[in-house]
Amino acid sequence: MQRRHFLAMGAAATTAAALGSRRLFASPAAVRHPLWLPPELRPNGITLRANAHAITSGTGTTGTAMTLGDGAIGPTIRMRRGERARITLDNALDEETILHWHGLKVPEVADGHPRFAIGTGAKYEYDFEVTDRAGTYWYHAHPHHRTGEQVYRGMAGLLLVDDDEQDALRLPSGARELSVLIQDRRLDADGEFVFNPVMHERMEGFFGDVGFGNGTPNPRHEVDSALYRLRVVNVTASRITRVALSTGAPMTLIGTDGGLLASPVTLTHLDLGTGERADLLVDFSQVPVGSSVMLVSQEFPPPYRGGMGMMGRGMTGAKPQGAPLDLLEFAVTRKVTERPYVLPALPAIARLDPGTASRTREFRFDSRQMRHFINGKEWEMERVDERVPFGSTEIWRFINDSNFPHPVHMHEVQFQILSRTGGRNAIMPWEAGWKDTALLFPGETIDVIAEFNAHRGLFLMHCHNLVHEDMGMMMNYTIE
Ligand SMILES: [Cu+2]
The missing domain is CATH 2.60.40.420 (Cupredoxins -  blue copper proteins)
Structure with missing residues (x-):
């Protein structure tokens, strides 16, 4: 059966019309x-x-x-x-x-x-x-x-x-394909980038107050009134970005960490932890020329336990986890009239069968007394923590015993998420495809399945909060 997904978004027109009467951006107008x-x-x-x-x-x-x-x-x-x-x-x-x-x-x-x-x-x-x-x-x-x-x-x-599979989709390309590495940085009075995690930031992570795209502070990009392919990579030190459009208009998610999804997902926001990616179709065809739409990180309650998110609040002037942050302004500057793009069926993804897994390994993530642990250990350069037989399929269970979220990243494999229990208690709509990084909130357990069949050798699994990672929230595993 031919699945087709039509990308004319009526909601975009409605929200765009309302732009004049509502505040568009999360923060006071910055020079862009x-x-x-x-x-x-x-x-x-x-x-x-x-x-x-x-x-x-x-x-x-x-x-x-x-x-x-x-x-x-x-x-x-x-x-x-x-x-x-x-x-x-x-x-x-x-x-x-x-x-x-x-x-x-x-x-x-x-x-x-x-x-x-x-x-x-x-x-x-x-x-x-x-x-x-x-x-x-x-x-x-x-x-x-x-x-x-x-x-x-x-x-x-x-x-x-x-690859050929993707080429066949004839996705928006050239100037209609845009990729942005998202960061948040803190600037001192001279415009120098500050990176000096103090005590509470060594537990929670480091946050800036200026959104950067591809190294540009408060970026702005001029677009046609057309459909764009927008790829977003979370390169922040520690910030979970709740990616959305300021208009609330829907976007179409077609891919994540390990490529295209098996079917597109229409959503108004998605969460990306550090290291995670989103491949989106964004439609500006109904946005009036002369107006702008902001790609933002929406406000959300920080997923911390025990009031941990409150420690150090207001001490640094940075925007804390969950605070709204402007990421990239799209200024619609040129009216074009084109036939709507029709997304063909996306290539199927073979689901890995938990019944084929030879074993389940457990990994407990904990942060306490200014240190970060996986299974009670801090990383050591040469210590091998786990040995996985080459060619095997395994379930890895990540358990968060700490008060902070951890974006868990595995080198050398793409995995599929089988379940999440505790916390959000669900696989999120944007987590259906191949993943190499997954957000693990306090109290959550997620099971992922992967095939260890590409190369033998020593690889890493670690938290991708860069502050946690640098403090040793990593472990070595071999495929042998
Ligand atoms: Cu972490």
């Missing part, structure tokens, strides 16, 4: 800057030079970026499934670094484990075959203790994988 669009590179023999430099050109900040290349964030790397990637990391920072290809299944030596970190002036050669489905992946620094600050300052970039 054109969204920076990083250059797109093919992965055949490129060099990424890690370096620190001041951001000066027209962005309204004088912050110091640590990034790959000369921009405010790393270049976009566009890969094709089946292609060989040969990438050199050249470290011109005055500290160690290493890159991890978040979401891709790569050989152990290409996975960016912290033990592969290289010093100033050194180079690291990555050489791997792209075997993953088309999707929205990203790359970022992964040296121990320094991932938080390096990623915060821009050691991250977008990794897009294309």
Whole structure:
């Protein structure tokens, strides 16, 4: 049966008409800057030079970026499934670094484990075959203790994988395909980026008060009155973003961490923890030319237990977890008339059968006395915590015993979420597809299923709150 999903959204027209009478943005009008669009590179023999430099050109900040290349964030790397990637990391920072290809299944030596970190002036050669489905992946620094600050300052970039399956959908492309790495940063009086988690932030995480897109503060992007493919990556240190449009108009979710969903989901908001991605179709066809729609992180009650979210509130001036934050203004500047895009049926996803799992492993996440633990342990560089037979299918059960949310990330696999009990007590509508990162709220248990069949070697599973991660909320596992 041919499933078809028609994308004419009546609700968008209604809400757009109401724009004049309601407050559009979450915060007082900020000076907005054109969204920076990083250059797109093919992965055949490129060099990424890690370096620190001041951001000066027209962005309204004088912050110091640590990034790959000369921009405010790393270049976009566009890969094709089946292609060989040969990438050199050249470290011109005055500290160690290493890159991890978040979401891709790569050989152990290409996975960016912290033990592969290289010093100033050194180079690291990555050489791997792209075997993953088309999707929205990203790359970022992964040296121990320094991932938080390096990623915060821009050691991250977008990794897009294309394949024939996706091509067949003829999704909006070219200028109608937009990808944005979302961050929140805190600026001092001189416009420098501040990253100095104080005591309560070492428990809760680090939050900024200015929304950045692709390294641009308070970004703005001019769009046609048309349908766009919008990919959003949560690159914040610690913030859960409740992604929505300021008009309340629906969006169509077509993909997440591990590529396309089996069927599209119409929603007015979705939550992304650090590391999670959304591949959306957003329709501006009914928005009047001359008006704007803001991509926002909507306000929500912070998912903390025991009043933990209140500690330190107001001390730093940052917007706390759950506070509304403007992310990206879309200014509709040109009227176009086009035939509505009709989304074809999305390719099916084989569901992994829990009956084929050879075992279930439990992982308890706990944060107490200014420390963060998985199964009672803090991470050690060389200690192997779990050994998984190559080719096996397993259920991993993540249990949150702490008062804080943890975005749990597995390297080297894409998993499917089987269940969530406690807390929200449901698999969210945006969690139906392949995932490599999943939000685990206090009191929740989630079961995920994965096949460990890509490469043998030592890999990581960890919390992707960058503050927690740097404090050792990670564990090593081998596929052997
Ligand atoms: Cu955590």
